[in-house]
Amino acid sequence: MLSRTAENLFWMSRYVERAESLARILYATSRIAATPSLTREGSNEWESALRTASVLDEFSELYDEANEANVLEFLAFSPENPSSIRSCLERARINARAVRTALTIEIWEAINSSWIELRKFERSDFASRDLSRFINWVKEVSVRVDGSAYRTMLRNDAFYFSRLGVYLERADNTARILDVKYHILLPESEPVGGGVDYYQWSSLLRAVSAHTAYHWIYRDAVKPWNVADLLILRREMPRSMARCYENMVNVLDAIARAYGRQGPSQRLVRRTHGQLLNVRIDDVFQNGMHEFLSGFIDDNNALGQAITDQYLS
Amino acid sequence: MWGKDGRCRSGYEAIDAFLQSTTPEVLASRRAEAELLFRRIGITFAVYGEANSEERIIPFDIIPRVITRPEWDSLSAGLEQRARAINAFLADLYGPREILKAGIVPEELIYANPAFRPEMMGMKVPHDIYVPIAGIDIVRVDADTFYVLEDNARTPSGVSYMLEDREIMMLLFPELFSRMKVAPVDIYPDELLATLASIAPANAPGVPTAALLTPGPYNSAYYEHSFLADRLGIELVEGTDLFVDNEVVYMRTTQGPQRVDVIYRRLDDDFLDPLAFRPDSALGVPGLIAAYRAGNVTLANAVGTGIADDKAIYSYMPEIVRFYTGSDALLKNVPTYRCREAESLSYVLDHLPELVVKEVHGSGGYGMLVGPAADKKTIDEFAKRLKAKPDNYIAQPTLSLTTTPTFVEQGIAPRHVDLRPFVLTGADKVRIVPGGLTRVALKEGSLVVNSSQGGGTKDTWIVDV
Numbered sequence: 001m002l003s004r005t006a007e008n009l010f011w012m013s014r015y016v017e018r019a020e021s022l023a024r025i026l027y028a029t030s031r032i033a034a035t036p037s038l039t040r041e042g043s044n045e046w047e048s049a050l051r052t053a054s055v056l057d058e059f060s061e062l063y064d065e066a067n068e069a070n071v072l073e074f075l076a077f078s079p080e081n082p083s084s085i086r087s088c089l090e091r092a093r094i095n096a097r098a099v100r101t102a103l104t105i106e107i108w109e110a111i112n113s114s115w116i117e118l119r120k121f122e123r124s125d126f127a128s129r130d131l132s133r134f135i136n137w138v139k140e141v142s143v144r145v146d147g148s149a150y151r152t153m154l155r156n157d158a159f160y161f162s163r164l165g166v167y168l169e170r171a172d173n174t175a176r177i178l179d180v181k182y183h184i185l186l187p188e189s190e191p192v193g194g195g196v197d198y199y200q201w202s203s204l205l206r207a208v209s210a211h212t213a214y215h216w217i218y219r220d221a222v223k224p225w226n227v228a229d230l231l232i233l234r235r236e237m238p239r240s241m242a243r244c245y246e247n248m249v250n251v252l253d254a255i256a257r258a259y260g261r262q263g264p265s266q267r268l269v270r271r272t273h274g275q276l277l278n279v280r281i282d283d284v285f286q287n288g289m290h291e292f293l294s295g296f297i298d299d300n301n302a303l304g305q306a307i308t309d310q311y312l313s
Numbered sequence: 314m315w316g317k318d319g320r321c322r323s324g325y326e327a328i329d330a331f332l333q334s335t336t337p338e339v340l341a342s343r344r345a346e347a348e349l350l351f352r353r354i355g356i357t358f359a360v361y362g363e364a365n366s367e368e369r370i371i372p373f374d375i376i377p378r379v380i381t382r383p384e385w386d387s388l389s390a391g392l393e394q395r396a397r398a399i400n401a402f403l404a405d406l407y408g409p410r411e412i413l414k415a416g417i418v419p420e421e422l423i424y425a426n427p428a429f430r431p432e433m434m435g436m437k438v439p440h441d442i443y444v445p446i447a448g449i450d451i452v453r454v455d456a457d458t459f460y461v462l463e464d465n466a467r468t469p470s471g472v473s474y475m476l477e478d479r480e481i482m483m484l485l486f487p488e489l490f491s492r493m494k495v496a497p498v499d500i501y502p503d504e505l506l507a508t509l510a511s512i513a514p515a516n517a518p519g520v521p522t523a524a525l526l527t528p529g530p531y532n533s534a535y536y537e538h539s540f541l542a543d544r545l546g547i548e549l550v551e552g553t554d555l556f557v558d559n560e561v562v563y564m565r566t567t568q569g570p571q572r573v574d575v576i577y578r579r580l581d582d583d584f585l586d587p588l589a590f591r592p593d594s595a596l597g598v599p600g601l602i603a604a605y606r607a608g609n610v611t612l613a614n615a616v617g618t619g620i621a622d623d624k625a626i627y628s629y630m631p632e633i634v635r636f637y638t639g640s641d642a643l644l645k646n647v648p649t650y651r652c653r654e655a656e657s658l659s660y661v662l663d664h665l666p667e668l669v670v671k672e673v674h675g676s677g678g679y680g681m682l683v684g685p686a687a688d689k690k691t692i693d694e695f696a697k698r699l700k701a702k703p704d705n706y707i708a709q710p711t712l713s714l715t716t717t718p719t720f721v722e723q724g725i726a727p728r729h730v731d732l733r734p735f736v737l738t739g740a741d742k743v744r745i746v747p748g749g750l751t752r753v754a755l756k757e758g759s760l761v762v763n764s765s766q767g768g769g770t771k772d773t774w775i776v777d778v
Contacts, residue, residue: 003565004554097530101539101549157567259568311567 001102006161007312008099012111013165015092016145019085021173022075023138025052028207030131032199033068046071052180055083068128076134077122085138086122089114092145102158106148114141157258163251164307171244172300174231177207179293201227208239228289229281241296245273248303255311265306272299314379314718316456324381324776327492332376332718332725340720343485344375350481371474372769377482377489378717378730378751382496385747385775388451388459388734391643393743394634396447396736399466399621401637403443406620407433417636418629423620430582430617432589436606440740442512443615446505446577447736448472448750451644453715460647460712462731464630466622467614468579471750472735473537476501476544478772479748494777496747502544504737504744505577511739512611513574521574524548524564526555528580528596538579547577557600560607575611582616625673628707648710652703661708662699665692670699670708685711714760717771719753729754731762732773747775
């Protein structure tokens with residue numbers, strides 16, 4: 001298939017996935033921020049949301065204060081912010097339109113209607129009580145797009161490249177959420193038992209829709225090392241870094257089989273996946289969680305670049 | 314549908330019976346159904362544009378236009394002759410220029426014409442096929458007479474309507490198809506692919522790789538480009554998907570560069586290659602023309618074919634057909650007066666109120682005089698301009714086009730139509746799918762069939778009688 005077509009499919013999926021991640025971050029943030037007793041002294045949850053989305057600098061150029069109204073506007077609706085939910089849905093649609101014939105009607109309609117429906121939420125009087133409705137809607141959009149891709153696309157390279165976009169973006173998002181919040185997972189960084197940490201950990205789980213999953217897997221109260229284990233290493237957990245890499249290994253193998261050739265992407269994905277398989281969560285804490293996560297984010301970016309070089313350009 | 318004698322014309326009997334036995338309510342509901350189906354496809358099409366793109370859904374009339382097999386056979390013979398002559402004319406113009414030496418067509422009409430591409434002179438085009446795809450516009454003035462209105466030899470569009478209109482009709486009126494023997498049109502994509510394959514460069518593999526080059530999603534005909542690429546099973550490429558290395562054209566694919574042998578381009582000459590034509594074109598492929606000249610890729614249609622459908626050349630078509638085929642043109646031209654010739658000019662000046670006068674390089678109805686519709690002042694002013702620059706004008710009588718029954722707001726009423734059959738010229742043979750795009754002027758009395766001015770489309774049925 002044309003490299004441009006593959007590239008459009010890859011980015012279409014990435015942008016939808018990114019929109020969903022942002023919605024989850026906003027949800028977790030608003031939950032914590034709404035309960036002042038649960039926030040740490042001197043910390044600003046809204047600012048940390050910006051840091052998770054890696055847009056703090058861009059935000060500071062346009063706004064003075066990282067408060068709820070400003071951050072909501074910037075992360076959800078701002079056309080100025082290239083990674084706002086609005087911008088993500090717009091770019092997803094632009095990419096989809098460019099490969100209209102490579103998509104099924106169902107996927108196209110899911111993406112196109114999201115762009116039309118978005119206008120309902122873009123109002124100057126958008127209030128925080130509208131937020132949960134909005135966040136649910138964004139999650140629905142991503143489920144619709146993902147579901148129609150699963151149910152209607154031919155299992156060929158078009159499908160594979162769109163899946164790669166989902167998993168690469170998802171792995172990046174999970175790693176970033178952890179990286180911004182890792183300090184709360186560090187044992188003994190604060191006197192434990194005040195309840196603040198506990199809610200912070202739960203909010204982190206909520207940000208990746210893993211609150212229920214946690215209890216199913218660990219059958220235990222929320223503990224920081226388990227939270228890290230779940231999001232990094234647990235292959236049962238759909239948003240965990242290990243699961244994303246397992247999926248990408250399979251997808252890249254499928255592409256290599258179809259094309260009869262392996263390349264740098266296949267080597268890189270296997271290497272990172274191997275690291276995730278061979279590490280224990282204690283080692284991660286021991287050797288420095290931040291170092292581990294930044295290393296992973298770099299590897300993930302390198303994989304994205306390798307896929308681009310090998311297939312998309 | 315009705316002959317001069319007031320009787321139903323052959324071929325239309327079943328439609329007449331159907332219309333007689335069907336109430337306006339049923340027709341209206343079928344039309345609503347057609348609109349729904351079209352809107353569905355139309356929406357799929359129109360999404361390429363922005364918010365107001367719905368306007369681009371062209372109105373569709375549910376009553377088919379019928380041409381009988383014998384009528385079609387003679388029309389088709391004329392189309393084939395015309396397409397062969399056009400190809401021979403172009404091969405000659407960019408080659409030995411015999412027709413100019415013989416004084417049949419004046420040299421200055423060619424060399425001073427912006428549609429003439431000096432770059433093509435002396436270049437060998439595979440199999441001498443310049444216009445593999447022609448859309449020749451035909452009008453009918455009475456039972457026996459078809460005129461050629463225009464030879465579209467550049468990048469004619471509209472074939473997707475021929476195919477889509479038929480799909481809709483088969484869904485809506487299966488009973489009519491079982492009662493009449495209507496020639497199928499859905500082989501068009503296969504015929505086009507065979508035509509493109511036949512004109513691949515000599516060094517192409519047995520099964521050449523073809524691609525459809527589009528200006529991109531913002532082009533108004535993009536839906537047709539994507540539709541055709543899908544039906545042909547070839548890649549729909551934009552300029553940036555292609556690159557030229559060592560005078561060979563490749564497309565960038567996920568499996569690395571893949572050589573392209575034939576490019577069905579829906580991009581105008583000017584934009585094809587910024588190195589050869591407009592340097593500001595971001596739509597084209599740098600080096601494409603060099604690859605073309607080296608004989609490593611076929612462009613369909615060739616570069617410089619616009620000279621064959623130029624209005625200034627049109628009036629010479631009967632002579633051009635005779636020059637290359639040795640026989641008289643089977644299809645007539647609309648009688649055309651060349652104002653550059655003194656005798657014609659004085660006739661035109663004397664008969665302005667009856668004539669339509671056009672600028673030779675004009676298009677879209679600008680700088681045109683429609684005599685019967687103009688007042689005396691306009692005619693006098695136009696006469697002055699005509700006398701000052703007679704070379705710039707041609708004149709034609711106003712035609713009384715035939716009508717076909719059309720379902721409009723007031724019920725079934727006669728409306729004027731034209732027809733664009735698509736003529737495919739390959740190295741092996743000429744292929745003409747029986748049918749074409751029928752455009753209908755939906756406004757009462759109007760002769761203008763353009764979609765921008767209230768025109769619609771109809772399915773065209775070639776029926777055995």
